[in-house]
Amino acid sequence: MFDVFKSISLSHKTAPLAVRELIALNEDEAKRLMLRLRDILGLTELLVVSTCNRTEVYYTASEDHNATIARLLLIEKGLTDTDAYLPYFQQIPDHTQAVRHLFEVCVGLHSQVIGDMQIPNQVKQSYQWSADLDMAGPFLHRLMHTIFFTNKRVAQETSFRDGAASVSYAAVELIDELLGERSNPNVLVVGLGEIGADVCRNLTNRHVSNITICNRTRSKAEELAQELQVRVADFDQLATEIQQADVIISAVQRDEPLFTPALLRDVTVLTYKYFIDLSVPRSVDAAVEQIPGVLVYNIDHIRARTDEALNRRLASIPQVEAIISQSTAEFGDWSKEMMVSPTINKLKNALEQIRKEEIARHLKHLSPDESERMDKITKGIMQKVLKLPVLQLKAACKRGEAETLIDVLNDLFNLDGQPTSAADTASHY
């Protein structure tokens, strides 16, 4: 019988930014946690999703390890007072709910800006971590591929992905609001990973003309500058660039703040200077806000901005949910079939054993041609004999009545001693 899917989730719905940034995992930390969970709890199928909005662990196990996993995660982040942080985690021990939760997260139903287009890629990256560590088994593979297919359906069949209501778009809208009256504002974008580059594209789409971009790795900035025709600044000239800018958007991924009072020591603020900090953990030190004239907006300020695209997305939610329901039902049928797969393999092995023994008994009286024909004929008979019980088993699975049938087959064919593995699986019948 296959293990059951479960998960823990800490997200913008359950925890403030200050807690989320303490718990966010980078790739190394996520992989270290996964190995620890494997060693301590014996988990073999694991998915760790960590974005600025959520840190989640999904796993298959017959036992509920949710609280232990949350504690180990906290300890991995150096937070030893685990009781204090445990209430921020939503624990989902129910298989169906955990599967549904992952579908909804991946599609973007739970994103801060609903329908966010970044999340499918972030989950794909998490899936890659599982694959790297050999922790994506048949269940997770099938689940992830069903989810990616569902995502495609949502994009093609609904308006849920139309328009640009992403975090980066919301940030650009905020700039519009802040600088509405100012002509030709200078906008500096620091950090040109996925989100920073997306912000730049949205800015140029909105015809903001004075854009300067800056990245630790300059070549990345130059590549983007060529695409968008914007100016590139040196990363070690950051203080000078901040001096020139009206708005600084930061999307750097680092553990310590990049924008500190020390960096801004020589910057004079004549009029308002706005920092829009998209990073988690925050890249703008809270003390920067104490500088007169400086205003800092962080990711929690980037709220869903109600524009036409967003409204269209909201209106299409029932359609998205219906697609997810269809996909989870199909996946549920597959999961249930997986339950009977070992019995089918055992039955097949038992019959195959009888077939081979009988052929072996008659082999010496047969020519090579005859023995080949005999092999073909008996294989054909075996497949026909197996077909009906396999179909009945699968049908019983869908009705949730497979266990009685499994017991009957075990007794009738004495399957307990048979190996469960076989070259062929249930799906071949």
Ligand SMILES: NC(=O)c1ccc[n+]([C@@H]2O[C@H](COP(=O)([O-])OP(=O)(O)OC[C@H]3O[C@@H](n4cnc5c(N)ncnc54)[C@H](OP(=O)(O)O)[C@@H]3O)[C@@H](O)[C@H]2O)c1
């Ligand atoms: N992706 C999203 O949907 C999303 C949404 C909201 C907020 N965020 C937050 O935005 C930040 C960036 O996310 P992302 O997805 O764009 O990440 P990403 O694609 O991995 O890019 C990371 C960026 O941070 C820079 N960086 C890394 N370490 C640095 C360091 N020590 N000093 C200076 N720069 C450094 C990288 O520069 P190099 O090119 O030199 O490596 C790169 O520009 C994260 O804090 C994330 O939590 C992301």
